[in-house]
Amino acid sequence: xxxxxxxxxxxxxxxxxxxxxxxxxxxxxxxxxxxxxxxxxxxxxxxxxxxxxxxxxxxxxxxxxxxxxxxxxxxxxxxxxxxxxxxxxxxxxxxxxxxxxxxxxxxxxxx
Amino acid sequence: xxxxxxxxxxxxxxxxxxxxxxxxxxxxxxxxxxxxxxxxxxxxxxxxxxxxxxxxxxxxxxxxxxxxxxxxxxxxxxxxxxxxxxxxxxxxxxxxxxxxxxxxxxxxxxxxxxx
Numbered sequence: 069x070x071x072x073x074x075x076x077x078x079x080x081x082x083x084x085x086x087x088x089x090x091x092x093x094x095x096x097x098x099x100x101x102x103x104x105x106x107x108x109x110x111x112x113x114x115x116x117x118x119x120x121x122x123x124x125x126x127x128x129x130x131x132x133x134x135x136x137x138x139x140x141x142x143x144x145x146x147x148x149x150x151x152x153x154x155x156x157x158x159x160x161x162x163x164x165x166x167x168x169x170x171x172x173x174x175x176x177x178x179x
Numbered sequence: 180x181x182x183x184x185x186x187x188x189x190x191x192x193x194x195x196x197x198x199x200x201x202x203x204x205x206x207x208x209x210x211x212x213x214x215x216x217x218x219x220x221x222x223x224x225x226x227x228x229x230x231x232x233x234x235x236x237x238x239x240x241x242x243x244x245x246x247x248x249x250x251x252x253x254x255x256x257x258x259x260x261x262x263x264x265x266x267x268x269x270x271x272x273x274x275x276x277x278x279x280x281x282x283x284x285x286x287x288x289x290x291x292x293x294x
Contacts, residue, residue, distance in 0.1 A: 111271070168221070169221045171219060172221075
């Protein structure tokens, strides 16, 4: 079946810099996207979501961008902090269908 | 923290053992899920229960047997597992009841090692 993938398995960022984590998806019918954060020893935690009728959504220090033309999703974290170190993965779903998760990108914040 | 607890947090078992994983949600949700998380692989949905009825069995080997006695508890019974079954097993719950219910709250997982 169609799946969600990520470009970079590991991303190292200096503390205070901005982080950008990318995700490519292949199901053109997907209409809802989610970013999860998974810290070591914990389960995934919802960060932010976006519907396909939007191209940008902002949260607290995080922004998700959606480019439906190229089926690309990104998560931007402003002023990255040590507590942001985790694995981030995107997920997609089309209406009333299963949520499909990506592999994940490990974000390492360098103090 | 998320309202979903899992026990045990770590489990080492031999291939001939029988063990069970337990999940409990304190959120009043209607649906519960089992996922398998292996290194360098996406989360794999195993089972979905909606209002205690199994609505998804995602081609999981019969050595994994789920049980949902009520909407707050979910078990995964394990027997004659293989080393490749070693993974993090995550439980989740959601307020709705469908497969497309994306508002899922995850537990911390059980790290399973099969020797």
